[in-house]
Amino acid sequence: MSAAFTLAIDAMGGDAAPGMVIEGLEIAAERHPEARFLLVGNEVALRPLLAGHKRAAHACTLRHTPDLVSGDMKPAAAVRLRTSSMRMAIDAVASGEAAGVVSAGNTGALLALAKIVIKTLPGIDRPAMAAIGPSARGDVVMLDLGANVACDTRNLVEFAVMGDVFARTVLGLTAPSIGLLNVGSEELKGDEQLREAAELLRASHIARQFRGFVEGHDIAAGTTDVIVTDGFTGNVALKTGEGALKLIGDLLRQVFRSSIAARIAYLLARPGLDRLREWLDPRRYNGAVMLGLNGVVVKSHGGTDAQGFAHAVDVAMDMVVHRFNEQIRDGMARIGELRAEAVPATP
Amino acid sequence: MSAAFTLAIDAMGGDAAPGMVIEGLEIAAERHPEARFLLVGNEVALRPLLAGHKRAAHACTLRHTPDLVSGDMKPAAAVRLRTSSMRMAIDAVASGEAAGVVSAGNTGALLALAKIVIKTLPGIDRPAMAAIGPSARGDVVMLDLGANVACDTRNLVEFAVMGDVFARTVLGLTAPSIGLLNVGSEELKGDEQLREAAELLRASHIARQFRGFVEGHDIAAGTTDVIVTDGFTGNVALKTGEGALKLIGDLLRQVFRSSIAARIAYLLARPGLDRLREWLDPRRYNGAVMLGLNGVVVKSHGGTDAQGFAHAVDVAMDMVVHRFNEQIRDGMARIGELRAEAVPATP
Numbered sequence: 172m173s174a175a176f177t178l179a180i181d182a183m184g185g186d187a188a189p190g191m192v193i194e195g196l197e198i199a200a201e202r203h204p205e206a207r208f209l210l211v212g213n214e215v216a217l218r219p220l221l222a223g224h225k226r227a228a229h230a231c232t233l234r235h236t237p238d239l240v241s242g243d244m245k246p247a248a249a250v251r252l253r254t255s256s257m258r259m260a261i262d263a264v265a266s267g268e269a270a271g272v273v274s275a276g277n278t279g280a281l282l283a284l285a286k287i288v289i290k291t292l293p294g295i296d297r298p299a300m301a302a303i304g305p306s307a308r309g310d311v312v313m314l315d316l317g318a319n320v321a322c323d324t325r326n327l328v329e330f331a332v333m334g335d336v337f338a339r340t341v342l343g344l345t346a347p348s349i350g351l352l353n354v355g356s357e358e359l360k361g362d363e364q365l366r367e368a369a370e371l372l373r374a375s376h377i378a379r380q381f382r383g384f385v386e387g388h389d390i391a392a393g394t395t396d397v398i399v400t401d402g403f404t405g406n407v408a409l410k411t412g413e414g415a416l417k418l419i420g421d422l423l424r425q426v427f428r429s430s431i432a433a434r435i436a437y438l439l440a441r442p443g444l445d446r447l448r449e450w451l452d453p454r455r456y457n458g459a460v461m462l463g464l465n466g467v468v469v470k471s472h473g474g475t476d477a478q479g480f481a482h483a484v485d486v487a488m489d490m491v492v493h494r495f496n497e498q499i500r501d502g503m504a505r506i507g508e509l510r511a512e513a514v515p516a517t518p
Numbered sequence: 519m520s521a522a523f524t525l526a527i528d529a530m531g532g533d534a535a536p537g538m539v540i541e542g543l544e545i546a547a548e549r550h551p552e553a554r555f556l557l558v559g560n561e562v563a564l565r566p567l568l569a570g571h572k573r574a575a576h577a578c579t580l581r582h583t584p585d586l587v588s589g590d591m592k593p594a595a596a597v598r599l600r601t602s603s604m605r606m607a608i609d610a611v612a613s614g615e616a617a618g619v620v621s622a623g624n625t626g627a628l629l630a631l632a633k634i635v636i637k638t639l640p641g642i643d644r645p646a647m648a649a650i651g652p653s654a655r656g657d658v659v660m661l662d663l664g665a666n667v668a669c670d671t672r673n674l675v676e677f678a679v680m681g682d683v684f685a686r687t688v689l690g691l692t693a694p695s696i697g698l699l700n701v702g703s704e705e706l707k708g709d710e711q712l713r714e715a716a717e718l719l720r721a722s723h724i725a726r727q728f729r730g731f732v733e734g735h736d737i738a739a740g741t742t743d744v745i746v747t748d749g750f751t752g753n754v755a756l757k758t759g760e761g762a763l764k765l766i767g768d769l770l771r772q773v774f775r776s777s778i779a780a781r782i783a784y785l786l787a788r789p790g791l792d793r794l795r796e797w798l799d800p801r802r803y804n805g806a807v808m809l810g811l812n813g814v815v816v817k818s819h820g821g822t823d824a825q826g827f828a829h830a831v832d833v834a835m836d837m838v839v840h841r842f843n844e845q846i847r848d849g850m851a852r853i854g855e856l857r858a859e860a861v862p863a864t865p
Binding site for chain 1: 625652653654664667668699701702709733734735736737738739747749750751753754755756757758759760761762763764765766768769770772773774776777779780782783784785786787789790791793794797798
């Protein structure tokens with residue numbers, strides 16, 4: 172098995188694991204015939220599942236462990252458990268057996284383990300979580316989504332560089348536009364560190380892509396391809412937007428059930444409504460990525476199904492095939508000098 | 519004119535002022551026969567408008583000034599201009615001529631002027647901007663929405679107390695539930711100040727209403743009646759949610775125009791869709807309130823129409839009639855001792 176196109180898979184993470192994981196790999200194996208999966212988990216559960224999924228079985232090498240990181244396990248406990256499926260999948264990336272890892276397990280544990288075991292890329296202070304979402308003008312990348320509650324100027328600049336590479340790699344854009352999330356009017360305008368980060372970006376190799384400050388409404392409007400923010404704000408913004416979409420989806424369902432005329436209306440408008448639902452389908456955007464590590468780490472939503480998990484594998488394969496981390500290294504080298512002059516590195 | 523039910527109105531603030539303001543007052547005067555308006559602005563523009571709006575004319579006393587705060591004026595410049603309609607309306611609150619002020623003008627200028635001229639209530643460190651929005655379980659109050667980019671523990675606790683009184687007053691709830699906005703998993707969990715604020719609230723007179731931490735998706739879900747956060751996060755969350763609702767509204771309009779069948783569907787489902795649109799109508803939620811000042815200050819959205827402006831007047835009247843600030847004073851007195859023990863007041 173060649174490490175280049177091998178992904179380590181945490182077979183036991185996620186609400187519907189391991190069944191959902193194997194079904195997801197069956198879909199992914201068809202989409203990525205070159206991919207190999209190092210499947211880490213309990214072979215008693217996995218063997219019978221693989222027997223029923225030929226494509227997945229063909230692409231998978233099984234590595235047995237009876238242990239797993241539960242959904243409510245504290246990160247510190249997960250770090251001590253060296254034989255969990257999540258840990259052993261991450262170990263495979265650290266050792267070079269696999270180029271990346273996909274897990275639908277406990278987010279806090281995955282973050283902590285990935286940072287400790289895989290380690291950050293040279294020059295990166297802190298890794299960030301990034302994901303793709305829908306907007307009026309196409310898909311947008313947002314980061315950080317929660318890996319770092321507090322961020323300094325250096326972190327924000329690094330996130331912009333990583334977001335640029337991510338948008339090039341996964342969205343296929345040649346010069347993604349980049350915005351720094353802030354609040355509106357003159358009086359209110361954000362912290363010192365946001366202003367410093369904007370200055371540094373205006374002097375950087377991505378200056379021509381940098382559009383300055385954007386606001387909350389610019390996320391759904393798609394004003395820029397990449398939105399850079401700290402992990403606290405990004406996490407709140409992501410979940411607020413998801414919550415608003417869910418609310419209106421629920422209300423629309425009620426409307427179309429509210430009368431016979433409304434039910435007929437639903438049938439008549441169904442092609443368009445179905446396209447809209449598919450376009451907004453959270454599974455289509457499944458797969459938050461930890462950027463800035465010595466390997467590709469993709470976190471699938473814990474509640475996802477096989478389609479969503481397959482999409483998380485798509486994201487990981489995109490990053491592996493396009494040598495994502497080598498491009499980050501190039502970007503960091505270009506930003507490095509600039510930063511060395513302007514901002515003291517945090518210890 | 520009795521000061522008790524008098525509102526000072528900045529006639530010249532807002533994209534469609536002063537026409538929109540006078541039309542809004544015509545609606546408001548019918549809803550609040552006891553209200554009196556001290557209308558501040560250019561009489562050359564206002565006299566002919568009032569001539570065409572009898573109810574508004576009857577409720578208004580005109581105070582002339584030719585000057586106004588433009589939409590792009592910096593707060594510092596607005597503070598120097600002592601003869602603007604916004605400033606003179608705020609002066610009327612400071613002098614006791616009016617119980618509150620409503621303006622659709624420049625937010626930064628209004629914030630700065632209100633803080634300087636009207637001043638904060640005794641015991642309040644910093645005023646906050648609050649507004650009401652829709653959720654799956656009824657209207658919710660969120661604050662701060664941008665008056666304070668960075669907040670400390672004391673500020674967050676004060677916002678919770680003010681949010682409680684605001685939800686009682688304007689939503690008519692007897693014991694509103696209160697949540698502190700944070701991010702998700704164990705590992706990521708917020709700053710020290712959020713934890714401290716939660717501890718103080720658990721020991722306060724509103725402990726039984728305090729539900730602990732909530733996340734971004736809880737805003738639209740309506741998990742709590744009041745959401746407390748710092749001004750940066752609140753501003754981003756508000757605008758992100760508004761942006762998501764606008765996106766899906768635009769997409770639905772496209773769907774219902776995409777075919778003849780879809781146009782017929784729209785007609786069939788229209789009663790329900792219209793109710794949904796009305797319910798989500800931003801004008802119904804117009805009127806952000808600056809809490810914590812020695813007077814009622816309501817900021818109408820600059821782009822609103824007469825209906826939206828009338829709603830902002832509704833909010834101001836609710837607060838005046840229910841003696842909002844006296845209730846805040848009571849709440850602050852009860853939280854005062856607690857805070858004196860636990861948190862050193864900021865200078």
